[in-house]
């Protein structure tokens with residue numbers, strides 16, 4: 064009998080699991096309450112990176128003077144930028160929907176709730192549909208975390224989801240939260256000319272990242288005129304009208320510091336979309352934070368129910384969600400053998416789309432020191448490569464971390480132009496246990512930024 068595989072959520076975890084399981088022969092149904100592609104396409108990865116790419120073009124225009132060109136001030140056309148974002152989002156949605164339907168996946172538009180360990184009820188426009196399943200994947204994603212001291216209004220006090228399409232470009236903006244999302248928003252708004260203040264709760268932006276990497280970003284922010292409020296925790300964000308009748312947003316911090324700006328953006332993490340799913344009815348355990356604990360096959364406390372993507376509480380990345388979806392499909396269809404490669408979250412590459420870009424993978428230098436593990440660290444600045452000079456941008460460096468005894472590549476970070484692309488080489492080396500000599504002896508292109516990778520491996 065064909066296995067009935069039900070997937071709740073059509074984001075990266077859900078849609079990759081669906082296409083893969085359908086190809087492997089399952090009868091797949093996907094329930095999605097918004098649009099196929101999920102938050103990743105609608106609010107997160109795609110719109111943010113589209114805006115950042117336009118912002119990068121503006122920054123580049125400011126640097127062309129040294130390239131034999133006369134500088135010109137680009138002007139933002141909000142309507143065409145909005146069209147561009149919507150166009151890419153729609154394209155991605157249509158492509159993904161077409162891929163699913165071409166594989167015979169049934170799409171149901173509605174909100175799912177568990178009735179039992181083998182039945183889900185879906186609220187659709189035409190009523191309630193009960194769907195029975197043999198195996199189920201819960202991939203309902205997450206939403207921005209909103210603390211009780213802040214009430215986003217979608218106008219001036221914004222969550223990351225209120226920024227696209229850009230209704231207006233803030234004249235000044237206070238970003239609360241200096242993790243990956245926060246710094247990307249700082250970068251984006253400052254590229255578009257806003258006066259930006261970043262509220263940083265610790266003494267370093269990007270807490271937990273390599274301090275040397277964070278320092279490069281802090282320097283870029285300061286050069287752009289971004290005000291960094293270090294060691295400050297926001298405790299209220301309110302709208303006020305000043306004595307000249309001007310509307311503003313006031314962010315108050317716990318140490319008494321106050322920031323006034325035209326807008327504020329809250330970027331302090333996310334919460335999982337597990338409330339309302341009635342997971343208890345299916346016998347699926349949820350932890351205190353609302354995440355669904357999983358084993359290395361993404362199996363929950365119920366052997367036939369899986370969880371993947373942001374709700375699994377692993378790395379909140381679209382790339383990780385997709386890979387989990389793929390692994391779930393293989394497990395559901397019985398393809399997990401002894402040789403099956405489990406997902407190793409410690410080997411996930413990630414990037415921060417600021418300027419310069421930041422990317423890393425595998426073991427971090429600080430973690431090695433913390434555990435007393437012996438490592439070899441080699442660092443090469445991009446300024447040592449001719450391509451960086453040709454590009455008129457020699458900011459940043461490549462850092463490779465390897466095992467001094469075996470030469471096996473354990474991790475690395477890249478700061479600089481195209482870091483998100485270049486990190487793939489180190490990610491492959493980390494995943495496949497390659498040695499530094501494997502990179503150093505690869506015949507790479509000249510002139511190219513990848514020459515810094517080869518040099519750092521030599």
Ligand SMILES: Cc1cc2nc3c(=O)[nH]c(=O)nc-3n(C[C@H](O)[C@H](O)[C@H](O)COP(=O)(O)OP(=O)(O)OC[C@H]3O[C@@H](n4cnc5c(N)ncnc54)[C@H](O)[C@@H]3O)c2cc1C
Nearest residue numbers: 072074075076096101102103107175204372373379380381
């Ligand atoms: C601003 C921002 C930028 C980001 N940029 C990047 C990036 O550049 N690269 C990257 O790798 N990651 C990025 N991320 C993270 C990435 O967006 C998430 O990790 C990813 O979307 C998680 O995928 P998912 O499948 O778990 O969930 P989602 O993409 O959130 O999809 C879940 C889907 O489930 C649906 N759903 C929820 N409940 C129900 C229900 N009861 N019934 C039916 N449907 C339901 C939702 O409508 C949604 O469509 C970013 C995040 C943010 C906030």
